Amino acid sequence: MSAKTLMRQFLSENKWAYVISILAIIISNFINVQFPHILGRFTNALEAHRLNLHDVLVYAILLFVVGVVYVQFYAIGQYRNGKLGREFEYLLRRRLFAHWEVLSTEYFRHKSIGDLLNHAMNDIRQVREALSGGLNILTNAVFLLLATLIMTFTTVSMKLTVVSMIPLLFIPLFIVWFGPLIRTSSRQVQEALSDMSDLTEESLSSIRLIKATANEDVETERFRAKVDHIVHQQLTLFRRSATFQAFIPTMSSISFAIALLYGGYLTLSHQIQLGAFVAFTLYIGQLVQPLQQIGFVINNFQRASASLTRLQVLLDERPSITDCEQPIELGHVRGEIEVNLPSFQYADGQVPALRDIRFHLMPGQTLGIVGRTGSGKTTLVNLLPRIFDPPAGTIFLDGHDIRDIRLEALRQSIAYVPQDGFLFSTSVGENISFGDANASREQIEEAAKAAQVYDDIASFPDGFDTVIGERGVTLSGGQRQRTAIARAFLKSAPILILDDSLSAVDMRTEKRIIEELEKVRQHKTTLIIAHRLSAVRHADLILVLEHGEIVERGTHDELIRLDGIYAKTYHMQQQGEALRA
Amino acid sequence: MSTMDSSADRQRRKAGVSSLGRLLPYAKPYVWQFALVLVLVVIFNASTVMQPYLVKVAIDSDISTKHPNYHGVLVIALIYVGVVIIGVAANFAQTVLLQNAGQNVIRTIRLSLFSHIERQAMRFFDTRAVGRLVTNVSNDTETVSQFFTNFFLSLIRDGLSIIMIVVAMFELNGRIALYCMVLIPIIFAISFGFRGQLRRAYQTTRTRLSNVNAFLAENLAGMRIIQIFHQEERQSRAFEELNESHRQANVYEYRTSVWFNRAFEVLGNIAVAAVVWMGGGAVLKHWIAFGTLYAFIRYIQQFFQPINAMTQQWNTLQSSMVAADRIGQVLAVQPEIVDAPEPVKVNPENVRGRIEFHHVTFGYQPEQPVLRDINFVIEPGQFVGVVGATGAGKSSVMSLLTRFYEPQAGDITVDGISIRAYAQADLHRIIGIVQQDVSLFTGTVADNIRLFREDISDAKVHEAAEIVGADALIRRLPNGYATQLYGKGSNLSAGERQLISFARIVALNPRILILDEATASLDSQTEELVQRGLHTVAEARTTMVIAHRLSTIRRADNILVLDKGRLVEQGTHEQLVAASGLYAMLDAESGVEAGTRDTRPL
Ligand SMILES: Nc1ncnc2c1ncn2[C@@H]1O[C@H](COP(=O)(O)OP(=O)(O)OP(=O)(O)O)[C@@H](O)[C@H]1O
Numbered sequence A: 001m002s003a004k005t006l007m008r009q010f011l012s013e014n015k016w017a018y019v020i021s022i023l024a025i026i027i028s029n030f031i032n033v034q035f036p037h038i039l040g041r042f043t044n045a046l047e048a049h050r051l052n053l054h055d056v057l058v059y060a061i062l063l064f065v066v067g068v069v070y071v072q073f074y075a076i077g078q079y080r081n082g083k084l085g086r087e088f089e090y091l092l093r094r095r096l097f098a099h100w101e102v103l104s105t106e107y108f109r110h111k112s113i114g115d116l117l118n119h120a121m122n123d124i125r126q127v128r129e130a131l132s133g134g135l136n137i138l139t140n141a142v143f144l145l146l147a148t149l150i151m152t153f154t155t156v157s158m159k160l161t162v163v164s165m166i167p168l169l170f171i172p173l174f175i176v177w178f179g180p181l182i183r184t185s186s187r188q189v190q191e192a193l194s195d196m197s198d199l200t201e202e203s204l205s206s207i208r209l210i211k212a213t214a215n216e217d218v219e220t221e222r223f224r225a226k227v228d229h230i231v232h233q234q235l236t237l238f239r240r241s242a243t244f245q246a247f248i249p250t251m252s253s254i255s256f257a258i259a260l261l262y263g264g265y266l267t268l269s270h271q272i273q274l275g276a277f278v279a280f281t282l283y284i285g286q287l288v289q290p291l292q293q294i295g296f297v298i299n300n301f302q303r304a305s306a307s308l309t310r311l312q313v314l315l316d317e318r319p320s321i322t323d324c325e326q327p328i329e330l331g332h333v334r335g336e337i338e339v340n341l342p343s344f345q346y347a348d349g350q351v352p353a354l355r356d357i358r359f360h361l362m363p364g365q366t367l368g369i370v371g372r373t374g375s376g377k378t379t380l381v382n383l384l385p386r387i388f389d390p391p392a393g394t395i396f397l398d399g400h401d402i403r404d405i406r407l408e409a410l411r412q413s414i415a416y417v418p419q420d421g422f423l424f425s426t427s428v429g430e431n432i433s434f435g436d437a438n439a440s441r442e443q444i445e446e447a448a449k450a451a452q453v454y455d456d457i458a459s460f461p462d463g464f465d466t467v468i469g470e471r472g473v474t475l476s477g478g479q480r481q482r483t484a485i486a487r488a489f490l491k492s493a494p495i496l497i498l499d500d501s502l503s504a505v506d507m508r509t510e511k512r513i514i515e516e517l518e519k520v521r522q523h524k525t526t527l528i529i530a531h532r533l534s535a536v537r538h539a540d541l542i543l544v545l546e547h548g549e550i551v552e553r554g555t556h557d558e559l560i561r562l563d564g565i566y567a568k569t570y571h572m573q574q575q576g577e578a579l580r581a
Numbered sequence B: 001m002s003t004m005d006s007s008a009d010r011q012r013r014k015a016g017v018s019s020l021g022r023l024l025p026y027a028k029p030y031v032w033q034f035a036l037v038l039v040l041v042v043i044f045n046a047s048t049v050m051q052p053y054l055v056k057v058a059i060d061s062d063i064s065t066k067h068p069n070y071h072g073v074l075v076i077a078l079i080y081v082g083v084v085i086i087g088v089a090a091n092f093a094q095t096v097l098l099q100n101a102g103q104n105v106i107r108t109i110r111l112s113l114f115s116h117i118e119r120q121a122m123r124f125f126d127t128r129a130v131g132r133l134v135t136n137v138s139n140d141t142e143t144v145s146q147f148f149t150n151f152f153l154s155l156i157r158d159g160l161s162i163i164m165i166v167v168a169m170f171e172l173n174g175r176i177a178l179y180c181m182v183l184i185p186i187i188f189a190i191s192f193g194f195r196g197q198l199r200r201a202y203q204t205t206r207t208r209l210s211n212v213n214a215f216l217a218e219n220l221a222g223m224r225i226i227q228i229f230h231q232e233e234r235q236s237r238a239f240e241e242l243n244e245s246h247r248q249a250n251v252y253e254y255r256t257s258v259w260f261n262r263a264f265e266v267l268g269n270i271a272v273a274a275v276v277w278m279g280g281g282a283v284l285k286h287w288i289a290f291g292t293l294y295a296f297i298r299y300i301q302q303f304f305q306p307i308n309a310m311t312q313q314w315n316t317l318q319s320s321m322v323a324a325d326r327i328g329q330v331l332a333v334q335p336e337i338v339d340a341p342e343p344v345k346v347n348p349e350n351v352r353g354r355i356e357f358h359h360v361t362f363g364y365q366p367e368q369p370v371l372r373d374i375n376f377v378i379e380p381g382q383f384v385g386v387v388g389a390t391g392a393g394k395s396s397v398m399s400l401l402t403r404f405y406e407p408q409a410g411d412i413t414v415d416g417i418s419i420r421a422y423a424q425a426d427l428h429r430i431i432g433i434v435q436q437d438v439s440l441f442t443g444t445v446a447d448n449i450r451l452f453r454e455d456i457s458d459a460k461v462h463e464a465a466e467i468v469g470a471d472a473l474i475r476r477l478p479n480g481y482a483t484q485l486y487g488k489g490s491n492l493s494a495g496e497r498q499l500i501s502f503a504r505i506v507a508l509n510p511r512i513l514i515l516d517e518a519t520a521s522l523d524s525q526t527e528e529l530v531q532r533g534l535h536t537v538a539e540a541r542t543t544m545v546i547a548h549r550l551s552t553i554r555r556a557d558n559i560l561v562l563d564k565g566r567l568v569e570q571g572t573h574e575q576l577v578a579a580s581g582l583y584a585m586l587d588a589e590s591g592v593e594a595g596t597r598d599t600r601p602l
């Protein structure tokens, strides 16, 4: 559902609430315009010496009542509108998060988090402001304007009103011409701000690198350029809005001068009474404010519409990976995997990242994948949980094309340790139990033991409740990796994927983890990517990838006999052994 | 509603006020612009105050007299337009000038905040979410700038308006004016009544919003994990909770501020009624002319405009105080590690590269030592391996050497000089480190290798890439060296990322090179290429290599073995194997074959 539909739906769902609050504002306006009218009558009566002290009191009380009742009505309308706006803000954020949760990895790679946050914070706030404050002011201004006009027409003089209004007619023309300029400027300011936030985020996340390379000054310069750009854009915006805001009072002052001249003339020639003249000058004064406000609101709406468009684009983004028409519900997953992939290419790649990949894994078998850097190992295993979508009819789980299986069921059946195991800044325990909110302490500890990270965690002062820094910065490289492994272990799925997940642990720990894997191996289909052959040594099938193609395949022994790339690597890594022997 | 504040509240406000005060010096260079703004505001205000007066003159002396004078009305109308135009022009100039000053103030605050953060030691970053620091730099500064623009403007413009209106009222008629002054204590009473409530409402909303923000930042970064583990619903619920609690606070804050502002409006209307009552009587008794009453009514209405405007700015003040406080908290943190007052002067080129650790003890928390009494010497040009179980403290050793943290005891020297005597920038020019975690920037591959430095030419970039064997690979990318990398290099494979971070250090050509698991994501062939490349560039360079793959360091001149924060053995591979200690055990387990429970025949 797009942002605009969402807004329309919200407005229609709450139409009675809006009707009531707008009605309240309208009523308040019609009450409010009685104010100058009463004052005018008071003036006339005073001039005509028809008043005594008691009448004065009556007028005063009348004014008092009008003043208080008007504010009551207005406050009700204003509050209700504001509340609705804030509810919409809340809905929009909820919608946005839900939307992000279904978008695929491909999407997030193109977007910076700073930019997305800017949508969720500033754009939504902008829309809300237009919807609550803007709507209040607009309703107020428009009806005040109308009510004032009606009052001047009926109680003062139509001629006087029309003549005085002429300069005010230029205002809408000006708004139409100038509004888009402000909108453009406002968008540019938002973009400049986003850029700066992005750079800051990136720099501070890479602070270790920046410090280690004494690159602080270069970063500061890059930051300065962004900041200067913001200043430039902001000043352009301010100049434009100031021009915009100066135009309206100028026009209304000319109106006022006409009212003074023409109204004065009419009064002098006794065509209207002094009271009418006084009331009229008050009315004109009352007109200036709503006009100015309309200008302000239009400014505001211009910005909000720029924001709404930005949100629109975002919410229109269709998730590229979704369930098919009639997804298959997997009951019990055995874990048989068949891959028959002629080629796979990234959307922005020029050549296929994978070509002619074919293999078949029976339930409980282990597949080892090795190969040069950039040969396509990660790409291959990413296709299985549909992080990137394989072409139809190329990858099968238990005999079903994975694209026909319900995404939820598919992902439920796979435990995956990605190459860069992202951790949340919660406690270690919560990270491990991320896949299962109801996991017991025993289960968590068991998973930690299997991943050989239990002792490390136990040695922390707060144990499993230790809160780790952002992305786990306060853990050592190997601890981070093992926590990610424990997280996957806890999710007892029939398929387990380890993408180079033992690279940061020492040999001994690696051995122990592999032993753990061996224990459960009968029940799990396992895919292991590794550079250290010790991790794939025991696999039922080992694939050697090179430039996206399988160049060698077989068991460890077969590959050694083949005396190709695998054997060469083996000898390089075995060297020590050989030396000693 | 209570007018009493809790003491915590008061303290927080005080902190806010004083942090705002601490930011004032940033506005100092623009003091002339602010002064000019003041003048322009006076002009603008004078023009506003003159408007009812002009009409009064027209009514009393030209229209409502025995000798009406149309010419007079004409003159006054012209003066009126002139006055308004002058006012509008002054207002325009004032806005532009003030925003200019305001923007420059934020610019300076941003720059100093950013470099202040960059100067912090590593511990600072361990405990702070980057997302919140980004908010400090982008949003909080923006909010504070409103103090210098909107609030400052409102204070002088509206303050002045009030004064001018009051003066004008006294000019017109002292007695009625005096009665009107009853309003002032009432206004104060209302403000005080709402004050605490408004501030609390405001702060709650802010805090909850920044929770929403922090949650989003982290979850967007980890969205892939959420999807893989299929925790969308759970995270949705967590978000819902934060979002909902923000909504409640937000609505409550709005309601409070609506009642606050409307209270003043009611007061304003009551005041007009009162003026009519008093003034009407006075006109009847011929104490004042009708024009005067007219002016009074207009003035009372005008009087409430600045008051309303100022109460609107109350929110601005609240938010800038909160923001200033947050910025202040960051600026108040002195970098834990600073350069010596007079650091030794070194030419990084001439450093020989001798490293010594002398009884070094260190813990991230002092009571929890991670490294204990570490002693070792590395001679210039040596190739040293560091091994040990994961979590043994290897990376920590390197963090100490680069002075990211300061040891609790002991000293570290480079070429016989304590690293504390070097300027940190010099130290980091001498020591190059390829870290366990790769950091890449949005930008081209070439930019990432030269780290945006202008002094590193394209040729040098290519050369560096060639040395580490990344050249062929980079040329295979869609646009070669000009290929645009996405955030954190997500369109490269992990090994490719690591190679680029290698090339980067080679381009910088430091005298001491540290590789922290830098080849962990590389296959053996690529790793060997990289190592051979590194050897050829600088034979005489001191190199420290942390590796779990023992084959990587087997040829090292010296191998340091760490266990649970202690240096337990050192020596060459042969010596250590012969000593049959921890290293020998690790080595025995390190081959491809070793230790597997595999019984199948080879
Ligand atoms: N999202 C992407 N868009 C475009 N190209 C990509 C993307 N991800 C990876 N590539 C490219 O596809 C190729 C294969 O990458 P992949 O990550 O599968 O390698 P890998 O075998 O896992 O390498 P490593 O051992 O370094 O992890 C690489 O050349 C890489 O640059």
Ligand SMILES: Nc1ncnc2c1ncn2[C@@H]1O[C@H](COP(=O)(O)OP(=O)(O)OP(=O)(O)O)[C@@H](O)[C@H]1O
Pocket (backbone or CB within 6 Å): A473, A474, A475, A476, A477, A478, A479, A504, A505, A506, B126, B364, B365, B370, B388, B389, B390, B391, B392, B393, B394, B395, B396, B397, B436
């Ligand atoms: N920034 C930090 N704050 C607090 N504790 C930390 C921090 N960094 C590391 N530690 C702790 O210090 C210990 C040593 O960590 P270190 O990173 O030096 O280990 P390592 O030997 O490099 O391990 P690995 O081989 O896994 O990378 C670990 O227990 C780790 O949890």
Ligand SMILES: [Mg+2]
Pocket (backbone or CB within 6 Å): A377, A378, A379, A419, A499, A500, B493, B494, B495
């Ligand atoms: Mg990979």
Ligand SMILES: [Mg+2]
Pocket (backbone or CB within 6 Å): A476, A477, A478, B394, B395, B396, B436, B516, B517
């Ligand atoms: Mg480490």
